[in-house]
Amino acid sequence: MKPLGPIPAQFGSSDGELAIAGRTAADLVEQAGGTPLFVYSRQLIADRIARLRAAMPGDLAIHYAVKANPYLPIIQAMDELVDGFDIASGGELARVIEAKIDPAAVSFAGPGKRDDELSAAICAGVTINLESEAEAERALRRAEAAGVTPRLAIRVNPDFDLKGSGMKMGGGAKPFGLDAERVPALVRQIIAAGAEWRGFHIFAGSQALSADAIIETQAQTLALAARLARASGAALPHVNLGGGFGIPYFPGEEPLDLEKVGAALAERMADLPDELADTRFCIELGRYLVGEAGVYLTRIIERKVSHGEVFLITDGGMHHQLAASGNFGTVVRRNYPVAIASRFTARTEEEASVVGCLCTPLDRLADKAGFPRAEVGDLVAVFCAGAYGASASPMHFLGQGPARELLV
Numbered sequence: 001m002k003p004l005g006p007i008p009a010q011f012g013s014s015d016g017e018l019a020i021a022g023r024t025a026a027d028l029v030e031q032a033g034g035t036p037l038f039v040y041s042r043q044l045i046a047d048r049i050a051r052l053r054a055a056m057p058g059d060l061a062i063h064y065a066v067k068a069n070p071y072l073p074i075i076q077a078m079d080e081l082v083d084g085f086d087i088a089s090g091g092e093l094a095r096v097i098e099a100k101i102d103p104a105a106v107s108f109a110g111p112g113k114r115d116d117e118l119s120a121a122i123c124a125g126v127t128i129n130l131e132s133e134a135e136a137e138r139a140l141r142r143a144e145a146a147g148v149t150p151r152l153a154i155r156v157n158p159d160f161d162l163k164g165s166g167m168k169m170g171g172g173a174k175p176f177g178l179d180a181e182r183v184p185a186l187v188r189q190i191i192a193a194g195a196e197w198r199g200f201h202i203f204a205g206s207q208a209l210s211a212d213a214i215i216e217t218q219a220q221t222l223a224l225a226a227r228l229a230r231a232s233g234a235a236l237p238h239v240n241l242g243g244g245f246g247i248p249y250f251p252g253e254e255p256l257d258l259e260k261v262g263a264a265l266a267e268r269m270a271d272l273p274d275e276l277a278d279t280r281f282c283i284e285l286g287r288y289l290v291g292e293a294g295v296y297l298t299r300i301i302e303r304k305v306s307h308g309e310v311f312l313i314t315d316g317g318m319h320h321q322l323a324a325s326g327n328f329g330t331v332v333r334r335n336y337p338v339a340i341a342s343r344f345t346a347r348t349e350e351e352a353s354v355v356g357c358l359c360t361p362l363d364r365l366a367d368k369a370g371f372p373r374a375e376v377g378d379l380v381a382v383f384c385a386g387a388y389g390a391s392a393s394p395m396h397f398l399g400q401g402p403a404r405e406l407l408v
């Protein structure tokens with residue numbers, strides 16, 4: 001039997017069934033009109049952010065990286081919970097505008113911004129995190145044509161990466177950001193061009209569970225920001241320190257020691273070099289805010305035995321849960337936290353694989369894991385589904401289409 005990932009401790013049961021926000025999985029499926037369904041808990045998101053605020057220095061702003069989950073009700077709910085939003089496309093810009101987010105609290109990163117996306121963001125008053133000199137030129141031209149003063153920051157490609165992170169986004173040659181040594185010249189150029197200078201965006205990686213790795217990266221980030229501010233000769237209004245706070249998805253992974261990260265950052269921020277004395281700081285987090293607050297529910301439509309192995313075939317699959325199927329940024333396939341939602345408290349009785357309905361061997365949600373004996377009609381829950389699920393999976397593969405989504 002292969003182990004399953006850890007089910008987030010926040011989930012309980014009601015009458016033996018999985019309960020989310022105090023309601024049974026079956027009840028939520030009925031409200032949504034069927035499966036497959038993503039359920040997101042507003043309370044769990046709020047609890048997570050409250051804990052984050054308690055752990056982090058009080059003057060550190062918290063931004064939500066919309067990429068993790070752009071579901072409109074989540075963006076709207078976040079408006080009361082976070083201090084800013086980071087977007088990475090014109091599509092996400094349209095979402096935050098639709099959600100009536102204040103554009104002054106939004107910044108836009110991403111290595112291939114089109115001219116029309118730059119124009120829309122600049123005219124809305126969004127800060128552009130410039131990723132190259134060429135993009136800076138295009139942004140300045142677009143702003144001039146529109147007759148507005150652009151808000152411009154520079155995304156720095158740091159000369160270090162976040163150790164142990166699932167996805168490295170700094171250190172060495174990267175399509176993201178401007179190599180650090182070229183930054184001071186561009187700062188001077190965009191200030192001379194009359195733009196509103198907003199500061200640096202330094203994002204070194206994602207999905208780190210080691211507090212020590214994050215602490216080290218934050219220290220390096222502050223040192224780099226100070227060095228670049230000194231070399232630029234300009235005041236530094238703002239630094240986005242990146243994020244990278246991970247959540248445990250796989251067997252044996254432990255939650256991040258948030259309090260340790262917060263204490264170390266508070267210590268650093270209380271003793272900043274002169275260049276950063278008047279600088280404001282934020283972190284940007286995606287999965288850490290929403291990942292564990294989401295559950296994907298899918299129904300068993302067939303129970304099949306082949307060569308002695310049990311397959312629970314569901315009406316969902318990798319087209320909504322690419323990451324749980326092991327096909328999104330993982331090298332070795334390991335099991336996500338998965339459970340039979342309708343028999344949540346029942347004991348393990350058999351080994352089974354949970355598969356999706358797609359006609360490909362890639363479509364596997366749990367491989368040879370221990371479950372209570374499940375039957376046709378039972379609901380399966382895939383946990384840690386609140387980030388990079390619905391919007392990061394090939395929903396149109398095999399003509400399947402989107403899952404339902406519900407914020408409760």
Ligand SMILES: *Cc1c(COP(=O)(O)O)cnc(C)c1O
Nearest residue numbers: 065068203206207243285286287
């Ligand atoms: C993807 C991304 C994030 C969010 O990463 P998480 O692992 O979800 O926290 C934040 N900032 C940037 C620049 C990103 O590309």
